[in-house]
Amino acid sequence: MNTNKKSELSFLLNADIAARNARDRAIIESVPDAGAFHFVRRLLSNPTLRPLMELELNGCTSLVGALLLSSQEYVRTTRFRGRSARFRAREFEALEMTSLGSAALMSEIEGLEKNRWLGEFQTAVEGYVCIDHGAGICMSRPLFETALEIPDPEVLERVVFLNNGMRQIAEMYRKEEFIDAECRRDHSIWWSENGKSRKGVEVVDLGRQLAVLDQ
Numbered sequence: 001m002n003t004n005k006k007s008e009l010s011f012l013l014n015a016d017i018a019a020r021n022a023r024d025r026a027i028i029e030s031v032p033d034a035g036a037f038h039f040v041r042r043l044l045s046n047p048t049l050r051p052l053m054e055l056e057l058n059g060c061t062s063l064v065g066a067l068l069l070s071s072q073e074y075v076r077t078t079r080f081r082g083r084s085a086r087f088r089a090r091e092f093e094a095l096e097m098t099s100l101g102s103a104a105l106m107s108e109i110e111g112l113e114k115n116r117w118l119g120e121f122q123t124a125v126e127g128y129v130c131i132d133h134g135a136g137i138c139m140s141r142p143l144f145e146t147a148l149e150i151p152d153p154e155v156l157e158r159v160v161f162l163n164n165g166m167r168q169i170a171e172m173y174r175k176e177e178f179i180d181a182e183c184r185r186d187h188s189i190w191w192s193e194n195g196k197s198r199k200g201v202e203v204v205d206l207g208r209q210l211a212v213l214d215q
Contacts, residue, residue, distance in 0.1 A: 036117045043121055048072060052105045053125045055097055059143030059191045060130040066095055066138035066162055074101030077162050080141055084149045092168055093161055094141035126192075127200040129155065129184070134207035136160030136167065142191035150187055153178050154203045
């Protein structure tokens with residue numbers, strides 16, 4: 001391999017190592033027990049577990065997570081027509097978990113229902129609504145219909161089709177149209193089992209956060 005090729009690869013490897021180290025440091029800060037730390041890392045090493053939990057608990061996962069789940073036939077897409085005044089009769093695509101997906105999730109948590117750190121992991125997943133890694137998000141129908149009804153532009157501007165990653169809602173929203181977190185929390189009873197008692201309802205845009213850090 002020539003020197004230039006090694007140089008091209010090194011920054012990617014360095015980025016992967018830095019990301020993993022940063023993730024482990026963040027876990028250690030909240031999970032100081034060594035056994036619990038390794039348990040949480042094991043959960044994260046399963047590439048489909050977190051997306052499955054996100055879909056189950058938050059009604060949403062990233063496009064990357066949705067593609068992973070789709071490749072294992074853990075999810076399928078469904079079509080529905082909007083019922084809100086602004087989006088009435090428009091057709092949208094939602095994501096739903098299949099029986100295979102439900103079985104895969106159950107196999108991971110079965111017997112651990114009373115495990116403290118599994119509970120902490122699930123609570124951490126409920127600490128946000130969705131994380132957009134830069135390619136968009138895919139949503140369950142309950143969350144999607146709630147976001148259409150409010151409406152919730154911060155969520156809607158990120159939702160994409162699973163097969164091609166194209167935005168489902170191309171409208172541009174004015175800043176004053178964006179709702180606050182409390183409004184989203186008030187409506188969470190329609191898409192979250194824990195409703196208003198959820199730990200968080202934030203929408204996280206990693207690409208935008210990095211752009212802010214670079215300024």
